[in-house]
Amino acid sequence: MKDNKSMDEDLLGLDPVGETVLLPPSSTANCTPMCVYKITILRGQDLLISMKAGMSLDAIRECCAGLDVHQKTVVACILTGDVEAKPKSLIQTFGTTTKELLQLQDWLLEHGCQEVAMESTGVLWKPVWNVLESTCNLVLANARRIKNIPGRKTDKKDAHWIAQLHRCGLIEPSVVLPEHMRDLRDWTRYRVKLVQAITAEKNRIHKMLQDANIKLSSFMSDVFGVSGRLLLQKLMDGEVLEENEIKSIVKTRLKQKVPELIEALNGKLRVHHRKLMTFHWKHLTYLEEQVEQLETQIDRELSIYKEEIDWLDSIPGIERDTAAAIFAEIGPNIHERFPTEEQWAGICPGNNESAGKIKKTKSPQGNKYLKRALTQASWANDKSQNRIGQHFRRIRKRRGDKKASVATAHLILRIIYAMMKNKSAYKEIDVPERTPNEKTLNYYLKQIQDMGFEIKVSSTETS
Numbered sequence: 001m002k003d004n005k006s007m008d009e010d011l012l013g014l015d016p017v018g019e020t021v022l023l024p025p026s027s028t029a030n031c032t033p034m035c036v037y038k039i040t041i042l043r044g045q046d047l048l049i050s051m052k053a054g055m056s057l058d059a060i061r062e063c064c065a066g067l068d069v070h071q072k073t074v075v076a077c078i079l080t081g082d083v084e085a086k087p088k089s090l091i092q093t094f095g096t097t098t099k100e101l102l103q104l105q106d107w108l109l110e111h112g113c114q115e116v117a118m119e120s121t122g123v124l125w126k127p128v129w130n131v132l133e134s135t136c137n138l139v140l141a142n143a144r145r146i147k148n149i150p151g152r153k154t155d156k157k158d159a160h161w162i163a164q165l166h167r168c169g170l171i172e173p174s175v176v177l178p179e180h181m182r183d184l185r186d187w188t189r190y191r192v193k194l195v196q197a198i199t200a201e202k203n204r205i206h207k208m209l210q211d212a213n214i215k216l217s218s219f220m221s222d223v224f225g226v227s228g229r230l231l232l233q234k235l236m237d238g239e240v241l242e243e244n245e246i247k248s249i250v251k252t253r254l255k256q257k258v259p260e261l262i263e264a265l266n267g268k269l270r271v272h273h274r275k276l277m278t279f280h281w282k283h284l285t286y287l288e289e290q291v292e293q294l295e296t297q298i299d300r301e302l303s304i305y306k307e308e309i310d311w312l313d314s315i316p317g318i319e320r321d322t323a324a325a326i327f328a329e330i331g332p333n334i335h336e337r338f339p340t341e342e343q344w345a346g347i348c349p350g351n352n353e354s355a356g357k358i359k360k361t362k363s364p365q366g367n368k369y370l371k372r373a374l375t376q377a378s379w380a381n382d383k384s385q386n387r388i389g390q391h392f393r394r395i396r397k398r399r400g401d402k403k404a405s406v407a408t409a410h411l412i413l414r415i416i417y418a419m420m421k422n423k424s425a426y427k428e429i430d431v432p433e434r435t436p437n438e439k440t441l442n443y444y445l446k447q448i449q450d451m452g453f454e455i456k457v458s459s460t461e462t463s
Helices: 007-012 044-052 098-110 125-132 155-167 179-211 226-236 243-249 252-265 271-313 320-330 368-380 387-399 401-422 436-450
Strands: 020-023 037-040 063-069 073-080 088-095 115-119 137-141
Touching: 063 125, 063 155, 073 098, 073 155, 088 098, 088 155, 098 125, 115 125, 115 155, 125 137, 137 155, 179 271, 179 320, 179 368, 226 243, 226 252, 226 271, 243 252, 271 320, 271 401, 320 368, 320 401, 368 401, 387 401
Parallel strands: 063 115, 115 137
Antiparallel strands: 020 037, 063 073, 073 088
């Protein structure tokens, strides 16, 4: 038996006496106006006394539950009782099959519990969410933001901790889009994977050509264009290509490079190369057909959001497929779910300040699929003569390409947020691009004005 320890302290997973813990502020409107809850860890009984006295967490829910989700089991803890008194704890373990999850649902309904919080554990939370979504008010929590105090960790303590935080309104809910938007997200994410697989197959064919000393890529910008595909098909069939035949196959300006193409095709292509290249080619064409079918399905899913897609498509650097990928990640009416645009993508600058010193830090983690689409759009504006392109080039001069791509993605994100909030298409704003001379001049003018002098500047250039 543990000395000087109560069961309440053991359930809360508290550390020894005297340690201080900071808990995150509540995102619930009904919670107390305190910004941060600071608790000094006392012995279990003393902590409960201080909670009753109003010195610590204030409960806002009379009945709620916390779920600790695993692959094979779900540990559920129900806290029920008056908000001014110590709640009664009920803990039970269930399986994760559909039958057992329905038993969990019945158990929650039996005790009149509809407020349920769970941790976003990989994809393991999805089966539980799908079963309980129809009968409970679910809150999905970011595991990083509800992490318990380390030490003496058990499944029951984790479930009790989640339930206690939810009872006090200290869990900031993650956004879970409606079912049809989650389906659309699955389609767009799978399309990304297929496009990556297509690129991998093309690289394998390039490798086979180099191994066979076929130097088509030296004279063709795209080996998988119309002319390149026809030449590759002839190579895989084992045909001997003459000058007249090559001239009849290639298109446009490649007709002027027929002698160079003959030299490029004069390699050591063995039967092994042709057979292996045929396997890659069949897989490549199959993947391209799959992508076409996926795009048809995505267009069908987006038919009810044609106006929103047109708004996104009007932004420079964002074409139709990228617009579909971005919309699938953010969903409609984003301004109603997020008060500011910096909260939901993980591309805003990170903060790491201590003792007045600002240290280097990375952007916080966020939606990697959304971040990929936004940075792709920012690279598309590398040389564009618009405010997005000007922003990219201005940051690149000081911070480099990668920093500029993320900073420009942040700008595009804020533009999208404003467009969705105002329900309007993209409008270009004429922002003159500042030259280094203008920046230097403005710096010295400000220094002179700070010294208490006034100066009039005129250009020496004659009109």
